């Protein structure tokens with residue numbers, strides 16, 4: 154199906170208005186390839202007709218289908234490895250110590266969890282990788298009275314299809330092979346036919362919720378670490394700045410922000426310090442000086 158320049162502009166603006174995705178001029182093929190099946194399924198013969206239909210009625214279902222079709226959901230377990238090494242060896246021990254301190258002060262936050270957020274969690278491999286590391290950390294530190302129940306993970310995405318897959322916690326052999334060692338596969342999954350199903354203890358450490366990062370989201374609460382990897386790359390600078398500003402509001406003092414390897418906060422916020430840990434660049438929220 155042909156996609157004229159005018160149709161591309163109209164649909165690109167529409168997609169931007171509902172997702173924040175900034176589709177560059179050389180990516181017209183993305184709209185053509187990913188939306189063409191929806192255009193046909195909705196009984197339209199051209200992209201213009203489809204766009205007219207979008208404008209005419211309130212169409213939450215089509216909107217949801219467009220979001221599921223147009224988002225790029227590439228992910229894998231322990232993606233890029235080194236940010237997860239930084240989480241395991243640098244972030245978790247510090248937050249474990251914080252938990253011990255909180256527990257020892259009976260008057261504050263007793264029982265309050267250390268909260269992590271995987272923002273743009275796609276099909277769940279990222280939050281489940283974090284959950285496995287937390288489980289391993291808790292197993293190794295029982296003597297310090299730290300348990301996996303001291304940690305909570307929230308995982309959010311805009312794409313309902315990805316969230317449903319993440320909540321099912323079922324993966325193909327190929328998905329399992331991308332990033333998981335045989336030991337972790339055996340420890341955290343059971344096989345059912347050709348599918349691998351995540352164990353209920355890891356599954357129950359993650360809460361899933363549909364969240365659109367271009368709408369206000371600070372009501373999700375406070376976090377000690379936000380992983381938002383390979384998500385900001387799809388947005389323009391205004392959208393990134395708004396999102397990073399809200400992340401900063403939600404992070405505890407000295408809380409960590411972890412972005413993808415090609416992303417950074419430099420032009421977006423001066424409220425973070427950079428910390429190099431191995432190959433990973435982490436951002437730490439500055440503590441505001443009180444006047």
Ligand SMILES: C[S@@+](CC[C@H](N)C(=O)[O-])C[C@H]1O[C@@H](n2cnc3c(N)ncnc32)[C@H](O)[C@@H]1O
Nearest residue numbers: 172224226227228273275311312365366382383
């Ligand atoms: C490339 S995936 C990254 C997945 C994972 N964080 C990783 O690094 O492997 C980007 C995810 O961001 C989600 N996303 C895109 N626009 C979004 C928005 N406006 N709000 C929330 N999530 C969004 C997509 O649905 C997709 O699952």
